[in-house]
Amino acid sequence: AQPSAPDPIPVPLRDLEFGQINFLHTTDTHGWLAGHLQEPSYSADWGDYISFATHLREKVEAQGQDLLVIDTGDRVEGNGLYDSSEPKGIYLSEIIRHQHIDVITSGNHELYQYNTSNNELLTTVPNFRGHYLSSNIDIYHPTTQELVPLAPRYKKFTTKLQGIRIVAFGFLFNFNGNYNNTVVQPVENTIREDWFQEAIQDKEVDLFLVAGHVPAHSPEYRAIFRAIRKVHWATPIQFFAGHQHIRDYARYDSKAMALASGRFMETIGFMSIDGLSTSNRPTVTSTPVFKRRYIDNNLFSFYHHTGLDESSFPTKKGVEVSKMITEARNALNLDEVYGCAPRDLWMSRVPYPHPDSIYTWLETEVLATLLKDDSRRSVPAVAILNTGGIRFDIFKGQFTRDSASIISPFINDFRYVKDVPYEKTQLIMDVLNKQTKILEMSENADALSMTELASPDQRDVAKHAASNQEDRESQLLSMTAGSHQVPLVAKREDLNIIPGYTTKDDAGTDGDDTIHSPISAYQVPNCIQSLLPTNETKMPETVDLVYINFVQPFLVLAAKYAGLDIDFEKDSEVYMPNTTMSDLIRDYVEANWKCE
Numbered sequence: 001a002q003p004s005a006p007d008p009i010p011v012p013l014r015d016l017e018f019g020q021i022n023f024l025h026t027t028d029t030h031g032w033l034a035g036h037l038q039e040p041s042y043s044a045d046w047g048d049y050i051s052f053a054t055h056l057r058e059k060v061e062a063q064g065q066d067l068l069v070i071d072t073g074d075r076v077e078g079n080g081l082y083d084s085s086e087p088k089g090i091y092l093s094e095i096i097r098h099q100h101i102d103v104i105t106s107g108n109h110e111l112y113q114y115n116t117s118n119n120e121l122l123t124t125v126p127n128f129r130g131h132y133l134s135s136n137i138d139i140y141h142p143t144t145q146e147l148v149p150l151a152p153r154y155k156k157f158t159t160k161l162q163g164i165r166i167v168a169f170g171f172l173f174n175f176n177g178n179y180n181n182t183v184v185q186p187v188e189n190t191i192r193e194d195w196f197q198e199a200i201q202d203k204e205v206d207l208f209l210v211a212g213h214v215p216a217h218s219p220e221y222r223a224i225f226r227a228i229r230k231v232h233w234a235t236p237i238q239f240f241a242g243h244q245h246i247r248d249y250a251r252y253d254s255k256a257m258a259l260a261s262g263r264f265m266e267t268i269g270f271m272s273i274d275g276l277s278t279s280n281r282p283t284v285t286s287t288p289v290f291k292r293r294y295i296d297n298n299l300f301s302f303y304h305h306t307g308l309d310e311s312s313f314p315t316k317k318g319v320e321v322s323k324m325i326t327e328a329r330n331a332l333n334l335d336e337v338y339g340c341a342p343r344d345l346w347m348s349r350v351p352y353p354h355p356d357s358i359y360t361w362l363e364t365e366v367l368a369t370l371l372k373d374d375s376r377r378s379v380p381a382v383a384i385l386n387t388g389g390i391r392f393d394i395f396k397g398q399f400t401r402d403s404a405s406i407i408s409p410f411i412n413d414f415r416y417v418k419d420v421p422y423e424k425t426q427l428i429m430d431v432l433n434k435q436t437k438i439l440e441m442s443e444n445a446d447a448l449s450m451t452e453l454a455s456p457d458q459r460d461v462a463k464h465a466a467s468n469q470e471d472r473e474s475q476l477l478s479m480t481a482g483s484h485q486v487p488l489v490a491k492r493e494d495l496n497i498i499p500g501y502t503t504k505d506d507a508g509t510d511g512d513d514t515i516h517s518p519i520s521a522y523q524v525p526n527c528i529q530s531l532l533p534t535n536e537t538k539m540p541e542t543v544d545l546v547y548i549n550f551v552q553p554f555l556v557l558a559a560k561y562a563g564l565d566i567d568f569e570k571d572s573e574v575y576m577p578n579t580t581m582s583d584l585i586r587d588y589v590e591a592n593w594k595c596e
């Protein structure tokens with residue numbers, strides 16, 4: 001772990017149940033390779049994970065079993081270790097490559113920016129040659145301009161000890177926010193292509209492995225499941241899922257399961273399958289047994305599951321990689337303190353609006369006091385921010401350079417359109433926040449869903465809110481299938497049961513390795529707004545409609561619904577040039593949150 005990482009708290013744990021084939025899975029790590037430096041439950045780093053995988057491999061191989069390591073993308077954007085170097089990510093790929101990963105895929109975040117996808121093609125794919133799969137992404141090669149697959153579409157391989165024959169794919173969900181140097185083909189079209197149909201015709205297969213940056217419960221994975229089942233009615237299929245930032249497990253039939261392993265290096269997913277029929281060991285009965293576990297990413301869990309301790313656990317490589325992370329963090333000055341947060345500010349642990357909601361704070365403090373374009377000083381404005389642009393809670397205490405990247409990593413500009421009737425801006429806000437269903441039924445249904453404006457785990461909170469009438473009234477949900485954060489060391493006095501993930505999934509409520517008490521999650525809107533200046537006594541007739549540029553495609557639709565004829569491409573201009581949300585937050589912290 002990193003030198004400043006808090007020690008994990010001893011807690012009651014459920015064991016791993018090993019099988020013939022075992023998997024470790026990460027997804028949506030978003031640069032958090034140092035682990036969580038303010039939360040003991042998730043305080044192990046990538047070096048510890050390397051040691052953990054090494055020991056587990058030794059342990060299962062000693063029993064004649066196999067272990068595969070999977071990563072399903074969104075390794076970038078979301079932490080100072082990636083976002084605060086210039087260019088971004090100069091340390092990250094070098095650190096990640098030290099983990100042996102058997103199947104690795106791309107997420108949507110690898111494709112938002114031209115440089116990120118090129119770096120994927122020119123660095124990460126070669127680093128994981130033979131393991132990186134890309135079934136539905138093509139890229140215009142930066143030198144030849146030729147459209148080429150980002151990586152091989154699929155592979156067939158056999159496991160080291162048992163020779164289990166696996167056909168593996170690597171998918172991305174139907175993403176359309178990529179920069180125009182990449183092409184993401186919808187999954188439903190990809191599975192009609194000859195290469196995919198040929199791959200699934202193979203009769204010499206013991207297991208299909210579908211790794212992807214695709215939610216476990218999703219139309220895309222359903223489609224792949226159906227396509228494989230049309231040809232192989234009984235061959236086991238193991239899906240590895242991501243993107244929604246939640247712990248989740250989907251059961252498609254008795255031989256096809258999907259595991260999603262959370263976000264931000266909080267969770268190491270574990271999966272085992274026993275009773276596979278293989279060419280070496282054909283079995284006739286065979287309904288294989290699938291077991292899943294969501295491991296809290298900390299050394300207490302790692303020691304427990306490997307049966308090792310402080311002195312026997314660290315491997316040479318693991319220690320070296322932890323050191324590389326420390327050095328990178330130092331070089332990037334990630335511990336530089338901008339100020340001290342006087343209290344916790346939560347994304348979804350409190351309702352919105354609320355004095356402890358990060359969104360209320362942004363509206364009433366940060367945007368209200370700092371969002372001003374010099375050339376538009378005298379003009380009132382309505383500023384719109386998508387809640388998904390904010391990625392993490394703020395914890396009471398030191399707010400560092402790292403915190404700024406963690407809270408708001410994106411390089412989104414502010415833009416504005418002038419002379420928009422104030423009333424219309426409120427209609428627009430209504431559409432962005434409330435009219436999702438109408439928009440989804442419209443002809444643009446495939447293109448945009450307003451829920452993309454919110455943070456990914458909110459889709460899960462919304463799902464549970466809709467299915468739980470009682471809780472709906474208060475919008476309070478106990479932590480069920482979802483993600484969300486444990487408030488640091490909020491330890492209960494009675495037992496060592498600390499708040500955290502209490503996952504409910506298709507296999508029940510016993511998936512988490514750590515027995516936690518639940519925490520709450522509230523729904524928040526897709527977008528929030530601030531009227532500037534805030535001391536206006538009466539509502540202005542017209543305003544500058546200011547927005548973060550990620551919102552623009554959604555605004556185009558919402559403005560149409562509100563009866564406005566705005567050509568956002570032509571009529572909008574940059575507001576506060578060279579300023580991002582992260583800059584505003586940093587300025588606010590420096591000016592207002594002094595450390596005692």
Ligand SMILES: Nc1ccn([C@@H]2O[C@H](COP(=O)(O)O)[C@@H](O)[C@H]2O)c(=O)n1
Pocket residue numbers: 074108109112243244245386387388389390410411412451452453454455456550
């Ligand atoms: N420039 C960006 C990019 C993304 N977002 C928000 O993040 C969501 C996607 O997050 P995942 O980690 O699940 O891929 C997206 O839907 C937006 O809400 C953003 O605000 N700005």
